[in-house]
Amino acid sequence: MTSSNTATSSNLQNLRVAIVGAGPAGIYAGNILTGAVTDAGGTASVDLFESLPAPYGLIRYGVAPDHPRIKGIVNSLHEMLDAGTTRFIGNVEIGRDIALDELRERYDAVILATGAIRDAALDIPGIDLDGSYGAADFVAWYDGHPDVPTEWPLDQREVAVIGNGNVALDVARVLAKHAVDLRPTEIPDNVLAGLEASAVTDVHVFGRRGPGDIKFTPIELRELGEVPNVDIVVHDEDFQDADPANATNNQLKVMLRILNGWRTRESTGASRRLHLHFYHSPVEILGDGRVAGVRFERTEPIGDGRVRGTGEFREIAVQQVYRAVGYYGTPVVGAPFDERAGVVPNVQGRVRDAAATGDADAPVIAGLYATGWIKRGPVGLIGHTKSDAMETIAHLVEDAQARALTAPTVEGDVLELLEERGVEYTTWEGWLALDAHERALGAAHVHTRERVKVVPRDEQVRVSRSGALVP
Secondary structure (H helix, E strand, C coil): CCCCCCCCCCCCCCEEEEEECCCHHHHHHHHHHHHHHHHCCCCEEEEEECCCCCCCCHHHHCCCCCCHHHHCHHHHHHHHHHCCCEEEEECCCECCCECHHHHHHHCCEEEECCCEEEECCCCCCCCCCECEEEHHHHHHHHCCCCCCCCCCCCCCCEEEEECCEHHHHHHHHHHHCCHHHHCCCCCCHHHHHHHHCCCCCEEEEECCCCHHHCECCHHHHHHHCCCCCEEEECCHHHCCCCCHHHCCCHHHHHHHHHHHHHCCCCCCCCCEEEEEECCEEEEEEECCCECCEEEEEEEEEEECCEEEEEEEEEEECCCEEEECCCEEECCCCCCCCECCCCECCEECCEEECHHHHCCCCCCEEEEEEECCHHHHCCCCCHHHHHHHHHHHHHHHHHHHHCCCCCCCCCCCCHHHHHHHCCCCCECHHHHHHHHHHHHHHHHHCCCCCCCCCCCCHHHHHHHHHHCCCCC
16 A cells, blocks of 8 residues: 655645545634645645545434534534535545545645444444444434435333444433424434334433443433423432542533432433443343343442442343443455544554554554544543644645655546546535534424424435535
């Protein structure tokens, strides 16, 4: 993959860069790059490739529909793409429609920003039983991702969510929430119908550590207690290290106050209940062919956020399990990938050829970079993604100025190649048409909504490529 022709590329004049992935990481990278090159007196042409027909990645397909404040980030991402300095090319899969090496032949540099959309593994017996799911798959369903089934089995009463992060809370809240309270959101019609028919009455959220080590954010936790007609259930035995006075930061102090406040709340007799359990480490999913319960070992704190098993085991009856223990990176065909860490091997954004050597000190691949979760793993918020992109772009600009990039060897617009291959790519203008179409569907809905998402991929592509505003 590494080319020996690394000293012939022009520095910052007519710099051509491809970015793979149109989520926040890729969009920030394109915006920061064009600004940095312009400030340095150069010019940049940036193409942003996305496997989905629409932009925004996990902001569109990974944020719960009842979080409009978080989705407000789309407004700033929209402005960046609407500025016209980065060209959006959607519905193009690298490794299927065009190879990574073919991109590298046409651009001075390629930035991988594919993120992480798959669930991290939970290696315990029974995890593959019928009724055991990854939280990321459920999130993709309720966000209308075009590549997941349109129906989800919500035919069980008691459900477990394993994890103590914001994704676990999102999943638990959507499972417990009554569908009527989701109608004003941009939730797809098929998802709304599925939730309206849901049999769920009790959602149990399990964390291996205690309340003092939760990975939620205060706003997520507070919203949990404000869900209509849902009782929050906590257990006094789980609060041995939950004194707000001992919190290490203000955010944790706020969350511990919220949790402790729930200990004294009276049951309202709500039709659904959301149970929060701490100090429970899952050891086995129980069942004969399908999920019937989960076996946990009770844990206890030993300091510095660590816990140990107590030897006490408990079995809790549930009929579905959702693991929300983290995300796993999305590899790009033709690029190195660290299977253990779930990231592209790199040093501050410069991709290493570690796939060939297995060596952490492997040489970097000229002109190949990474940013976002595929670079550092699925941790951090949107602000981290922006600073992360700044680091990667700084190195790319430095390499361009040092003439350390590989010069393109193939001329011509990449769109010509895609058209020759019959790839039905989508554009920014196409997204504007799809966006308007979804908003029109929302306005015409029996319950007026901001938008109704179009779910099928072929319909998204049809609307995007035709510019039609109505079916």
